[in-house]
Amino acid sequence: MILCFDSTSHNGFKRRMPHSYKALQDMGAIIMHGYNIVGDGTPAAIIPLLTGKTELDMPEMRKRFANSNAVDPENFIFKMLSKYGYRTAFFEDSPWIGTFQYRYNGFSSQPADHYLQAFLQEETKYGAKWWNGINKRHCIGDTPQYGFLMNMSKQVTSLAEKHFCFTFIVDISHDDFNMITSADDDLVAFIEHMRYSGKMENHLFIVMGDHGSRFSGLRETYQGKIEERLPLMAIMLPEKLIQTRPEALTSLQNNAHVLTTPFDIHTTLVDAMGLPELANDYVVLGSDIPRGMSLLEPIPKSRTCGKAGILSHWCVCSKWYPVLPSDRLYTQASAALANFVNNVTYDVRSNCVDRKLTFIDWVMKLSNNDDFLSFKSGIECNGQHETYVKADVKSRPSVEYYQAKITMSPGRAVFEGTMKYYVNTEHFVVSDSDIQRITAYADEPSCISKTHPHLNKYCFCKDKASKLPFT
Known part of the structure; x- marks a missing residue:
């Protein structure tokens, strides 16, 4: 029972x-x-x-x-x-x-x-x-x-x-x-x-x-x-x-x-x-x-x-350390997450707006000593989306993990995501399986909810955005 x-x-x-x-x-x-x-x-x-x-x-x-x-x-x-x-x-x-x-x-x-x-x-x-x-x-x-x-x-x-x-x-x-x-x-x-x-x-x-x-x-x-x-x-x-x-x-x-x-x-x-x-x-x-x-x-x-x-992203045993705003990867990691949010709605752009990054709450880096499960290459939770974002950094270990919390408009969409960073090729891999929205989306995605429910947390419908002040 x-x-x-x-x-x-x-x-x-x-x-x-x-x-x-x-x-x-x-x-x-x-x-x-x-x-x-x-x-x-x-x-x-x-x-x-x-x-x-x-x-x-x-x-x-x-x-x-x-x-x-x-x-x-x-x-x-x-x-x-x-x-x-x-x-x-x-x-x-x-x-x-x-x-x-x-x-x-x-x-x-x-x-x-x-x-x-x-x-x-x-x-x-x-x-x-x-x-x-x-x-x-x-x-x-x-x-x-x-x-x-x-x-x-x-x-x-x-x-x-x-x-x-x-x-x-x-x-x-x-x-x-x-x-x-x-x-x-x-x-x-x-x-x-x-x-x-x-x-x-x-x-x-x-x-x-x-x-x-x-x-x-x-x-x-x-x-x-x-x-x-x-x-x-x-x-x-x-x-x-x-x-x-x-x-x-x-x-x-x-x-x-x-x-x-x-x-x-x-x-x-x-x-x-x-x-x-x-x-x-x-x-x-x-x-x-x-x-x-x-x-x-x-x-x-x-x-x-x-x-x-x-x-x-989900492991409470992992040790994360804050990344200073002065670190270039502070901005790069946040941009990677924001770009992913917009990229996953690209195919329904006629219905969903292009969101804007309005605030970076924090960025953290995973301790290199932690043992964790890496992303499944090419087999992500939504079946298709991976995003690569160029970053400018000095020499580091070959693979690092970053986590960011950002706020995007319209509305107030707060996302947390964990990203894999390849230092040698200087890019982030962002996976849907490690991104979560922590503010309710209510009826923001109503225009695509029936056809694309997996995009609910990302989409803000254009017909609703047009009714907002200062859009």
Whole structure:
């Protein structure tokens, strides 16, 4: 049983859900303090957990891309477990912006035995209920939507046969994380139900977040940047598993302060079910350990982001040092990031404006001693975009990594990006997979959202820009 809350960092959960956090501690939950995201947004958190893979490891499923198809349920843990006699459930609210509907083509067929997507699409009128004001937005009848999903999840945990349930609650934390507090007492009740009903005898129970806040005012601070990368991950093992494999609990406890990822959760799930053959055995080039490791086995404390499959932009273990404004690369790195933002919208320039760099917040350089995963040459998250920018520098190590935070107009679009710099050829490589926008774009890209959703964070529609003052 996995209960996931959108945009929920470890520290954010402690602040806004204090009763639930205490209930987890009282239940003996192991809190994973080194749980690190591996990419931007919900898909980068959920896909590895449910498949053991990244989206690039699977057939093309993004909207408007060549040879793109619907998402194949056969790649997901639901279908895999069905072959072993499990009843499966996948519950997710806010289906109009669903994990596999917003940027992807949706599933080719029902991914799990119990799936609420069609019901919630109809109940919300494909999102119209959400956009028509706040009245009753968060409820189904007289029941909070999160409560409805919890109730459905509780029913699944009461099934007599083997079962697996992944529930993703979005509406009370995605736009305004402060609202999650409204679910604190109800989550306590859910946790206590699992604890005192006897279900923990044979249930692996996880309460987690996909990532921290991505667009709030907090996210623009250093604290928010770290919290985004460290979501909540609380794990409670079945009593039977602890009895038969006491070393599993010891390993989990020891791994609580080790670098871990969503890939590890997938491997842990199938390990706990006695199905280790379902784990993904992919090994990052140059590594001597699998990318996904079971938390029920010892994980080396020396594990690095590179070996765990975490790009340097998302790694909280990396050491970054400020670049002075007087350094030429301060300006060059910022220009590289700004040029990339405009280059990716070049093909839709008839709809999207050419943004302008208005402010450089900071530029940082990665310590040369850090071990990290380098960019996949030619295979970036958007499938095609790489940008090369000439820079004038003195002799340096052959490869360096820079990170910049910039603000661009129109509007106030704040971007953070990590760039690979080749000193010998004096150019930057900028990848979509390591650029994030940390201010909400709202309806800025409405003119291309349906046709090019992967460009939403970059595009400001010309028809909207023409209505702004001083444009």
